[in-house]
Amino acid sequence: SNPLLPFAGIVVLGVGDAAAATVGSLVGRHQWPSSRRTLEGSLAFFVTTLGMVEWLKGGTGSGGEWGWVLAVCLLSLLEAFTHQIDNLVLPLYAVILFNLAWKVGKVDGREGVLMG
16 A cells, blocks of 8 residues: 555645745746746745655655656646645645556556556
């Protein structure tokens, strides 16, 4: 079972979204097209969320690192472009994407089928 699922909401909202808001409002200068959100905030979301994912995975040996990077990248874009309440949407998508990343890493016990 994926040990990150119980922490998905905390990771994306408590760490990633908070970092995005802080960095975006303090040093954000480059806005995404048709959004008030900034590239700097999105980068902060990506870095802090991926950092937390890696830290929480610890020694699980889940492999498939590209799947985790892709999942966090998609969450970063969702955070930047969502017009819904991101506090509701982000954790739901995080659970789905974290679960997919976990399963991709477990496909053959290595880096996954596509990178194998």
